[in-house]
Amino acid sequence: MKDQNCIFCKIANGEIPSRTLYEDERYRVILDLGPATKGHALVLPKEHFANIYEIPAEWAAGAMEIGQKMAILMKERLHTDGANLVQNNGETAGQTVHHFHLHIIPRYKNDGQRILWKPGKATDEELDAIVSAMK
Ligand code: 5GP
Numbered sequence: 001m002k003d004q005n006c007i008f009c010k011i012a013n014g015e016i017p018s019r020t021l022y023e024d025e026r027y028r029v030i031l032d033l034g035p036a037t038k039g040h041a042l043v044l045p046k047e048h049f050a051n052i053y054e055i056p057a058e059w060a061a062g063a064m065e066i067g068q069k070m071a072i073l074m075k076e077r078l079h080t081d082g083a084n085l086v087q088n089n090g091e092t093a094g095q096t097v098h099h100f101h102l103h104i105i106p107r108y109k110n111d112g113q114r115i116l117w118k119p120g121k122a123t124d125e126e127l128d129a130i131v132s133a134m135k
């Protein structure tokens with residue numbers, strides 16, 4: 001299903017033009033308009049799923065498969081030194097466009113980007129409580 005009010009539905013399905021790096025029946029890979037680094041791309045499913053909680057596992061797996069292909073191709077063609085594959089879900093997690101997308105952020109030595117988190121601390125009890133809760 002498509003969402004009439006969703007910009008990524010329109011881009012994924014070619015109703016709004018985009019710089020496309022790859023396309024097949026189910027996905028389109030586009031260049032991000034606000035790139036974190038040179039070649040920052042987004043894998044968009046052509047169907048509308050808001051986030052990781054709504055997308056069927058098969059579609060999520062397909063997006064990752066394409067993310068891997070793109071990262072490998074970027075290494076060869078753009079001479080990247082690494083890549084961050086990032087996928088935000090929910091406003092709290094930084095999602096701004098509520099159509100599932102996988103970021104492929106190529107990394108270059110000294111690119112000045114920081115796609116990291118601040119390491120925290122947890123007690124044994126806290127870690128054990130999480131393991132119990134997840135069982
Ligand atoms: P989020 O924060 O939801 O994980 O990521 C949304 C991303 O989409 C951002 O990196 C932003 O730069 C990108 N973006 C937003 N609108 C457009 C658009 O119209 N075209 C393209 N190519 N990228 C967009």
Ligand code: ZN
Pocket residue numbers: 002003006007008009010047048049098099
């Ligand atoms: Zn959509």
